[in-house]
Amino acid sequence: MMIKKEWEETIEIIFSEQLKNQYNIGNTDVFERKIKLKNLLNLVLQYRKDIQKAMFDDFKKAPAEVDLTEIYTVTNEINHAIKHLHTWMKAQYVPSPITLLGTSSYIHYEPKGVVLIISPWNFPFNLTFGPLISAIAAGNCVMIKPSEHTPNSTALMKKMLAEIFPENEVAVFEGDSAVAAYITQLPFNHIFFTGSPTLGKKVMKAAAENLCSVTLExxxxxxxxxxxSADLSKAAKRIAWAKFLNNGQVCIAPDYVYVHEKVKNEFLTLLKAQIVGLYGQEAELSKDYSRIVNQAHFNRLKQYLQDAISEGAVLEIGGEMNEKERFIAPTVLSNVNLKSAIMQDEIFGPLLPLMVYQDLNEVILHIQQHEKPLALYIFSKQDEVINKVIRETRAGGTVVNHNTLHFFNNELPFGGSNNSGIGKTHGKYGFEAFSNARAVMKQWSPFSALDLLMPPYSNFKQKIIDLTIRFF
Structure with missing residues (x-):
């Protein structure tokens, strides 16, 4: 007989308590849920400096960047939910067909119950609190497993949430991958996972054992x-910002660039100038440039760069490294072998392959032949080019003449497709992800047309059925 570890027993006890409490939480009204969201908002603002410090300790991330990518994204999501929650929770009436005369129909959004959020290390507060806001708005009990790779941020989130939520409503679990593997085996009503496709498959497999729905980011x-035709100066600045934000450790960061051969040299010159403008001549000295999260990821990126260069890639910009500091300079490569590892795997770091094209169709074919990306970016002034790319490719989201900004619009669904994700989040879409759209129909009239068509069947009833099939 296997003896359970203490943390396994703790997880099971809290899960059991949340199961018992789910209907109490699920039956809260819009005003009660708004109070919870307001308490969470005040908590984030109260701990703003602590969040900045935790992120610096984990990443050496600049306070202003923490404000933009961790604090603002969360406060914006909360304010949006508070503003619209009343509408989201209302019964959504829909028409009933004439064949169901005497009925009324509506959609009732009910909480899924007890849900699990598994969040990543690259934006620990943003990508933990974002889905948490949606889960609270939908009326769920929540268990959270943040990443062990950002221990300072995870410990702070556990401390913060314990101040305003009892564990039978919201609970945070620290620990390594063994904790994550164990917790995903429990029969949750929904699992929201953010991470790599490889781990996403494992989460989905575990969820399937319990017929648990999933959102995979x-x-x-x-x-x-x-x-x-693009404005090259703006394109260079916006690509540099989006690529090297958080040291490239962003799921929607530009992963590689296709630039038209006519403007390649000018674009490279501008890109180098913009990188210097953002981080100075020596990015290692910049207080605004983050670090790689741990040694394993540093080694992975170092190997990508070395392999690419050994296979003929040209180092156009950067390439400097400091292993002790886990520093990798903003780096741009050209003439990259399309079969090299850097072009097969998601880079998730400050390395940017740059390819040249003549025929747009070749670029589109390359995108079509690979997994659907989480995001696709187009810099162009030509509507026919923009429309062609959107029409002939598939992606979770697209931004024209900028990068990553769609993440900040809570009116847009955020998420991938197939290998880049399943399901959508943010705003109403996040609320719906943690809700069951329950169909409700009420027969308010004493008369129902269906009563005329019940057995025993006759020629007369068959004629009515025939007319219904043909005209209704």
Whole structure:
């Protein structure tokens, strides 16, 4: 007989308590849920400096960047939910067909119950609190497993949430991958996972054992296309910002760039100038440039760069490294072998392959032949080019003449497709992800047309059925 570890027993006890409490939480009204969201908002603002410190300790991330990518994204999501929750929770009436005359129909959004959020290390507060806001708005009990790779941030989130939520409503679990593997085996009503496609498959497999629904926020190789009509200065600045934000450790960061051959040299010159403008001549000295999260990821990126160069890639910009500091400079490569590892795997770091194209169709074919990306970016002034790319490719989201901004619009669904994700989040879409759309129909009239068509069947009833099939 296997003896359970203490943390396994703790997880099971809290899970059991949340199961018992789910209907109490699920039956809360819009005002009670708004109070919870307001308490969470005040908590985040109260701990703003602590969040900045935790992120610096984990990443050496600049406070202003923490404000933009961790604090603002959360406060914006909370304010949006508070503003719209009343509408989301209302019964959504829908028409009933004439064949169901005497009925009324509506959709009732009910909480899924007890849900699990598994969040990543690259934006620990943003990508933990974001789905948590949606789960609270939908009326769920929540168990959270943040990443062990950002221990300072995880410990702070556990401390913060314990101040305003009892464990039978919201509970945070620290620990390594063994904890994550164990907790995903429990029969949750929904699992929201953010991470790599490889781990996403494991989560989905575990969820399938319990017929548990999932939202998978994954990643992939998000391409950028810069055509000859683009405003190259703005394209260079926006690509540099989006690629090297958080040291490239962003699921929707530009993964590689296709630039038209006519503007390649000018674009490279501008890109180098913009990188210097953002981080100075020596990015290692910049207080605004983050670090790689741990040694394993540093080694992975170092290997990508070395392999690419050994296979003929040209180092256009950067390439400097400091292993002790887990520093990798903003790096741009050209003439990259499409079969090299850096072009097969999601990079998730400050390395940017740059390819040249003549025919847009070749670029589109390359994108079509690979997994659907989480994001796709187009820099162009030509509507026919923009429309062609959107029409002939598939992606979770697309931004034209900028990068990553769609993440900040809570009116847009955020998520991938197939290898880059399943399901959508943010705003109403996040609320729906943690809700069951329950169909409700009420027969308010004493008369129902269906009563006329019940057995025993006759020629007369068959004629009515025939007319219904033909005309209704």
């Amino acid at each position: 994954l990643g992939g190789k998000s391409p950028v296309i810069v055509d000859e």
